[in-house]
Amino acid sequence: MRYQEFLLEKYNSFNLKDIFECGQCFRWNEEIDNSYTGVFGHNVVNVSKTKKGIFFKGMCEKDIINTVINYFDLERDYNQIKLKLSKIDENMQESIKYGEGIRILNQDLWETIISFIISANNNIPRIKGIIERISKNYGQKILFDNKEYYTFPTAEELKDVTVEDYRNLGLGFRDIRLYETTKMILNKEVDIDKLNSIKDTNTVRDELLKLSGVGPKVADCILLFSTLKRFDVFPIDVWVRRVMNDLYIHKKDEKKVSKKEILSLANNKFGNLEGIAQQYLFYWRRELG
DNA sequence: ACCCAGGGTCGTC
C-alpha cells in the first residue's frame, strides 16, 4: 500500500461525470475541483482530467498503472462500440452523444452483488449512504490525503453481522437479503469464484438468481457492471422501461409494457451490445428527466 | 402535513 501516480495521455471515451454518475457505481464522489475520488478493492484513487491527459493518484495495493487499466477497462475500444451502436438509429446517436464518455467499469463481483441487492426499490443517494456505512463499520481503513477511507468489507468480514445490525445501518427490508446472501456465498452454496469461467450468460444468471435479493434486474446489473462483464444483458428498471416505451413502443401506460416485449426489442435492435446500449439510454433518460 | 417514488424482490394466491 503506497502512494502512486499515473498520467494516461492517450485514451478514448473518458468523461468523469459520465463514468461515475451513469449509475453503475456507488463509491465515487466529486471533489471541489471537479475531480472524483473513490475506493475499489484496497485502493483509494483520485481521478482528474487535465490538458495532458487523465491523471490518477492515490493509495494502491499494487502497481497503479495495471490497477487502473484493469478497473477502467482501458484496453477496450469504445469508439468502435459507439460507431456500431450509432448506426442503429437516431435515438442511439442522441444518447451516445449525451453519454459519450461512458466506460463500464470492472468492479469487484462480491461488492457488485451486495451493492445491487441494496439498490432494490431504493434511490441512489440512500444506496450510497448505506454502502458507506457498511464500509465504515466493517471495512478496512485507508488514509489518503489526510482523510479516512474504508474498503468495502469482504464476505468474511461480514460473517458475524446480524440482521438487526443491518437494520440499524438503515438497510430496511433488505437486511435479511444481505444476511442470507453473505451466508450462501461463504458456504459456497453459490461459488462466485467460478462464475467467470462459465461462458453461457444464462447459466451464470441462473446461479446469481439463487441468491437472496437477486432477481432478474439485479442479476443483469451484476452481469454487466462487475468483472463478469457480460454485454448480452438488458437490465430493465423504471427508467429503461420509460425510455424504451417512449422511443419504440408508445403505450399510454408504460407500466403495461411487458418485460418480454422490451427484451426481444432490445435484442433485435442492439444484439450482443444491448448492455452498453441500455447504459447510454438509461443515463440519457434519467439525467434529462 | 401528506403523498409519492426510487436502478425490485418476495411470498401468496
Added chain:
DNA sequence: GACGACCCTGGG
C-alpha cells in the same frame, strides 16, 4: 403469472 407488501429518505 399477477398482486400487494416491504424500510427508508428526499422532494413536491
